[in-house]
Amino acid sequence: MAVLPFLHSRRIISEPEEFSDVATGIALNVDFQRRQESSSSVEQCQSQDWALDWGTANVKTHVNGVLEAGWGSLCLNMGPAEATWNGHDGPQGTACLLQPGKELDGHTAPGFSWVTLAVPPLVWDQCLRLSQAEEDDIPALAMNQLTLEQNGEIRRRLGQLRELIQVATRSPALGKAAAADASELATHCFVTACEIASQAPPPRGSLRNRARLVHHARSWMHDHLEENIRMEDVCLALHVSRRELEYAFRTVQDQSPRDYLQTLRLNAIRRVLLRVENDETSIIDVAQAHGMTHLGRFAAHYRSLFGESPSVTLRRQGK
Secondary structure, eight states: OOOOSSEEEEEEEOSGGGGTTSSTTEEEEEEESSOOSSOEEEEEEEOSSOEEEEEEEOSOEEEEEEEOTTOEEEEEEOSSSOEEETTEEEOTTEEEEEOTTOEEEEEEOTTEEEEEEEEOHHHHHHHHHHHTOOGGGSOSEEEEEOOHHHHHHHHHHHHHHHHHHHHHHHOGGGHHHHHHHHHHHHHHHHHHHHHHHHHSOOOOHHHHHHHHHHHHHHHHHHHTTTSOOOHHHHHHHHTOOHHHHHHHHHHHTSSOHHHHHHHHHHHHHHHHHTTOOSTTOOHHHHHHHTTOOOHHHHHHHHHHHHSSOHHHHHHHHHO
8 A cells, every 4th residue: 555755734723832833844933913813724744855834824923933954944925915034025926035044033914825845954955056056145034026927837836736745645646746746846946046045135234234123122022021121121221212123123023012022921921821730820920920010901902812811711721
């Protein structure tokens, strides 16, 4: 009996932590920025030589993670919603190329659909050679706008491959053909992306500076999450003006620094409530341990973001 030469799975996503492995090769930390109105989903295939992830996120998210050493990753925005990665806008038809060991940070709008391709070190090196590009010629993260012809061809081939993979899961004899097509398509996509990225002009200095400021601000907020911090505290710590901080966050994160801090705290609190193992956990203690001082507002903001009260989350976890 034939055995599939790759792993295949499909699942529904309802919690932020369930997004952690939706892009092969990178462990993602995901926070919800708005309530998820409908479930998200992901379909994944992986072999020794390639990995493919098809997904849709029906929620506004903040995403952060570092790609495994040696692995290359390419995220294709299938639309209709946009994403922003490391400060670069990524509308439908863009290909986000992330170099091995580099950080990905950004946000997605509700309705963002993607296909992520990942390749191990040997295949990544082969793609670099085929594109005649050096790693130093390519930014850590390159946001490439595909031409209509390139985008159309890749979307068509991805659709055909997905159909073949799904048929192969029912008829494993077709597994080798599906794996060969996936390997060929992954190589084609990475070589194309490397060719575009190695010839693209460098990003504007102002954009790099704003992305760097947001990165430092987020790190500082994480380190002081249990404190009743104000935006003025962040500005003083980073030696920037409130206007600089506000503009950087709205450009890079599509939200104010105050709103970012609030959703950061709410997501952290939800993770704690979903992990409790006894009935003695105090919601007030958990909230205060994450810098929440206005408990009435906290409950309202929590319900607005997750569609349920903190007490419902705690009771549901205890069942």
